Amino acid sequence: MTDLFDPRHAAHLDEVDALPTRRDQFLIPRHGDGEQAYFVGNSLGLQPRGARAHVEEVLDAWATRAVEGHFTGEAQWMTYHTLVREQLGRLVGARPSEVVAMNTLTTNLHLMMVSFYRPTAERPAIMIEAGAFPSDRHAVESQIRFHGFDPDTDLIEVAPDEPNGTLSMSAIEAAIREHGHRLALVLWPGIQYRTGQFFDLPAIVRLAHAHGARCGFDLAHAVGNRELALHDSGVDFAVWCHYKYLNSGPGAVAGCFVHEKHADADLPRFAGWWGHEPATRFLMAPEFKPTPGAEGWQLSNPPILGLAPLRASLELFDEVGMDALRAKSLRLTGYLEALIHERLADVLQVVTPAEPERRGCQLSLRVAGGRDRGRALFEYLAAHGVLGDWREPDVIRISPAPLYNTHADVLRFARTVEAWRDAA
């Protein structure tokens, strides 16, 4: 029988994998004489080797052509955001006109709520999951107050109903049924950051729309991790960041999706000159004429240096494709799960749903014995070059990213946990 814990087995899995690793196209942080096993791509993805050239290109253009860089050269700044438009669309299952790279995630969430959260006395409420990422909750709560409504009654939070703190579709359905008549907006994560649970986006959209609510998604942990079909799913809007699975660097320019059905709609919005149609933008006229589609929500001319690394990242995603990447992700995360079940079940409880369809790369692992023991294991792993991340009160998140993590990385995690347990 195959020994899953045999390094030769992991090496063999890497060798025969249908999608050879792109690890050599990334800069892998060092640990001692070797490399880290880096599982924190859900927090800050690694630097693609191609990023530096794109950043230097911008610096060079600035140095040599200064203001002319706006309208000369292949990657001129005036239209720089359009360089990523088609690839970004393919990544999230959208038409190019439905996506734009701009701002940062929470900023985009606010801009989208300005347009898509239109509360009335009869329909003032927003529905989110209980335990939402704090920034999302702050944004939603402040929007409710901004419109003169009361989060105590108008922020509806759906509590997890499954033993590990995950949410069943039937709980979501029951909540939307119960509160549907008061809902202006359902805002949901693609993947829950703490548990790693992936949701059925089309089903949530159908439910929200059936009850007369708009439906938007925060895809921070889903983009570049799961296949998405935003256009076909009828999602009204979505926002995400590019520094997690998209490997575009700290504080990278974020992403935003607005469904084509809203492209020409006369939605209220907070406007800025970069959202004005390009043909007449520089006539500098006082009235605002939005660019049709997602680009009409832009405010400012974008931070070109912040956008540059995204080009390198999207080139890789586009070359590999989300389907092949997801297939590899299933193999890597499946291997991680198998290793835990085989020998580590007394130490680690998998919080993330067991059905591969209901998760992405990440497994959230609760350490037996409580918080102190969890912290001790987390620190032991880090000291041995195995980097996951810690989420209070007792969860270690491990996210094998299929572009650069390998079966050997995954085995290294499992063997380090084993060594820690056996030494205790």
Ligand SMILES: *Cc1c(COP(=O)(O)O)cnc(C)c1O
């Ligand atoms: C990472 C993350 C954020 C971060 O927001 P920024 O505006 O990029 O700082 C927000 N929400 C969720 C769900 C996240 O996972």
